[in-house]
């Protein structure tokens with residue numbers, strides 16, 4: 094049996110990404126459940142207008158997940174247990190200038206990363222590969238262990254059960270067999286760095302360079318079978334780590350991380366990189382889904398991921414770890430997209446029984462509530478038809494407006510709002526299509542069920558008290574209840590206001 098409390102007591106832990114969505118919950122849970130921990134060293138990048146310390150105060154301590162803990166444990170407790178370092182995980186020595194700053198660290202939890210699907214590839218490389226190289230070098234120098242947070246979706250294009258035992262070096266999703274050695278991470282990285290250099294040194298302007306860098310990531314990911322630049326770079330990060338010798342490491346791969354189940358309170362969620370955009374689209378009345386209704390959506394609540402990372406950290410520190418832990422739910426408790434999207438549409442109808450409430454949208458362009466699952470080809474046809482409908486409708490209204498102007502009817506401006514709303518509608522439809530395209534690999538084109546045997550076996554080694562403190566067991570979640578109570582409420586409260594501001598999602 095492994096006793097997590099005594100394993101962590103007095104330990105020095107370096108956490109990267111502790112000011113992100115997952116990192117904050119992890120940090121809070123760690124200190125709430127294991128207050129005898131020695132010290133948590135938090136690496137935060139300073140911003141132009143904010144020091145790392147200031148970011149810690151505002152982004153971490155004053156964030157909603159910390160509110161209940163500050164009340165219970167007091168601010169001084171966290172200030173005492175956490176040391177903030179200004180740095181950058183992708184730089185040598187984490188970019189921290191003070192000599193000896195990391196001496197005594199036992200465990201590095203590398204949670205920092207760039208979760209954007211199609212950024213300029215140099216950004217992904219830095220956040221998801223260079224940072225792993227540097228954290229591995231630091232851990233080796235300190236003789237510390239390294240827990241690296243990756244993603245289940247390094248599997249790339251796939252159909253079915255994704256095992257945790259698949260060898261990491263040389264893996265690429267389009268590989269025909271285990272003997273296929275066409276992919277070599279070191280060679281791929283060398284050619285990628287060359288390409289980035291060529292683009293940067295070209296005479297193109299900054300905007301064109303950026304577009305080329307985005308295209309380069311997209312092309313490389315697609316060539317080998319990854320569904321986006323994010324997962325391509327995360328897999329490269331894993332492969333670099335797996336080929337580092339003289340280091341104790343483990344890789345933790347969450348599936349899609351969603352709102353909290355219980356800790357720090359049900360429904361905490363942050364940012365739009367989760368399934369939140371899909372939920373907001375469903376709630377806004379989207380009824381035609383390019384989705385396969387019997388595919389399970391592989392999600393896992395953020396506090397379960399945080400709990401499992403702590404458990405894996407203890408296993409790693411005691412040397413009882415396995416190389417990979419996938420954190421997902423569908424192999425023990427699947428919830429298929431069909432019932433899930435139906436649940437969301439029912440919720441939309443419940444909240445807004447007459448379809449879109451926006452009175453500026455002509456009723457003939459408002460969404461209906463008849464849910465349909467369609468193949469990608471039909472979705473494309475429907476998109477074109479919808480664009481034509483919006484344009485025809487706009488022209489008809491303009492023609493009516495022009496006619497009215499020539500009559501004695503005082504109709505000036507009567508249809509202005511409706512005409513203007515067509516432009517918004519077309520823009521929203523475009524943004525929505527772009528978003529849905531990014532999610533199609535997860536809801537239509539691939540079917541993923543991730544094996545989670547390793548984390549179950551790991552939890553079987555923990556004491557009953559630890560299993561209660563940091564519960565895993567996704568098989569006990571009632572998904573309908575979770576989606577209604579935690580996800581929808583959480584997304585509406587924490588993500589929707591930001592979404593309306595930043596993504597023009599129609600809600």
Ligand SMILES: NC(=O)c1ccc[n+]([C@@H]2O[C@H](COP(=O)([O-])OP(=O)(O)OC[C@H]3O[C@@H](n4cnc5c(N)ncnc54)[C@H](OP(=O)(O)O)[C@@H]3O)[C@@H](O)[C@H]2O)c1
Nearest residue numbers: 110112113114115138181182183204205206244347349350
């Ligand atoms: N969200 C998911 O659904 C999901 C699923 C599977 C795996 N994961 C993995 O979980 C980890 C955390 O994801 P998240 O959702 O919490 O993302 P997030 O909210 O975007 O947080 C990412 C954090 O990483 C930090 N970071 C990035 N590059 C850094 C660098 N070079 N040095 C120091 N810090 C750096 C960011 O700091 P700044 O604020 O300075 O940018 C931010 O605090 C990532 O490794 C991700 O790949 C996430």
